[in-house]
Amino acid sequence: MTGRRRKVLAVHPGAELFGSDRMLRESVAGLTAADVDVVVALPGQGPLVAELTAAGASVRIIPMFVLRKKLLKPRGWPTLLATFARGLIAGRRLLRRHRPDAVYVSTIILPQWPLLARLHRIRSISHVHEAERSGNRWINRLLYLPHLASQRVLVNSRFSLETIRWAFSPLVRRCEIVYNGVPSPRHPKPPREPLEDVLRVLYMGRLSPRKGVDLVLDAAELLQQQGQKVKVTLLGTTFTGYEWYEEQLRSQASAGRSEVEFAGFHPEVWPFLADADVLVVPSRGDEPFGNTAVEGILAQRPVVASDSSGLREAAGGYSTTRLVRTDDADAIADALAEIAESWPVIIDDLPASRARALERHAPAVYRRAVAAACCAPDRARRPEEKDL
Structure with a gap:
């Protein structure tokens, strides 16, 4: 890899600008700031595309298998199988075309990507933004299981970590807590004083x-x-x-x-x-x-x-x-x-x-942590070792 920039392929299940979408934008900003060539794969167009492009990434729209819970019901199985096949073919083509040094899997509902990365002998980093302790334990296990193929798993809170421990404890040893980085207005408008009327x-x-x-x-x-x-x-x-x-x-x-x-x-x-x-x-x-x-x-x-x-x-x-x-x-x-x-x-x-x-929740701290996870060699660690 001497003489060329490192390349990371980031994959994400949507293109809007809600919570995990905004965190992907911050992750990409951290990678590009670390002089990493970033390609982002999305399943469709949306406002996130312009944000990622502005952050310095190249965006590819491809068929993608996104594991929604409704697909686990019998009536969703035909769609599950069809999108699984299309996503598998498109994913393999993208990996062969770009040959990244690492695959950054944003959210747990993209189960094919850690497995595809392992198949192509590419290290992968899964980022867990979901945690439903009140949900079905077996469905949670099914969602977490493919990410055992990733060399490292980032989780956004202790609650997320404890949910993984409850649902699928073998994954915990790969986990690292990285609290979300949240952008802030430079000069927020002061609150009303006094508080009047409505x-x-x-x-x-x-x-x-x-x-x-x-x-x-x-x-x-x-x-x-x-x-x-x-x-x-x-x-x-x-x-x-x-x-x-x-x-x-x-x-x-x-x-x-x-x-x-x-x-x-x-x-x-x-x-x-x-x-x-x-x-x-x-x-x-x-x-x-x-x-x-x-x-x-x-x-x-x-x-x-x-x-x-x-x-x-x-x-x-x-x-x-x-x-x-x-x-x-x-x-x-x-x-x-x-x-x-x-x-x-x-x-x-x-x-x-x-x-x-x-x-x-400084974005700079979050960005550095994600870039380090994607670019640094792996080592044995405890999940509590790095609480940012």
């Missing part, structure tokens, strides 16, 4: 039942009944097939007394955080981490988040965050009311919370 509440993320978006509307309605005016902004869109849930949310909003804005998807979240008073992260399901909560802290906004899974690691330990019972609109409403009542104290503490989040 409390402006923001939700950011997918519109899905497991994310608990309906709980935000329920909490807003409870506050309205207590005399606190509320405006809710929902920043995000549904997965394909969940359009019914957005319709349900719109009906719920129409029946309530709060002002509700459906803002749709926007790649830049900071203007919405700047216009908000409080960010709510009300997930019902397990979250491997909580980038959205960290973004709220970095934007100098108080955060109300579910007291569960990886959200505890992301939002815990800050005086300006409130962790509340999962699936409990009353608890969210109480936390919002307490924040509004304590507003002068809260806003005094926001800069200190931001400073701590900047230290814990």
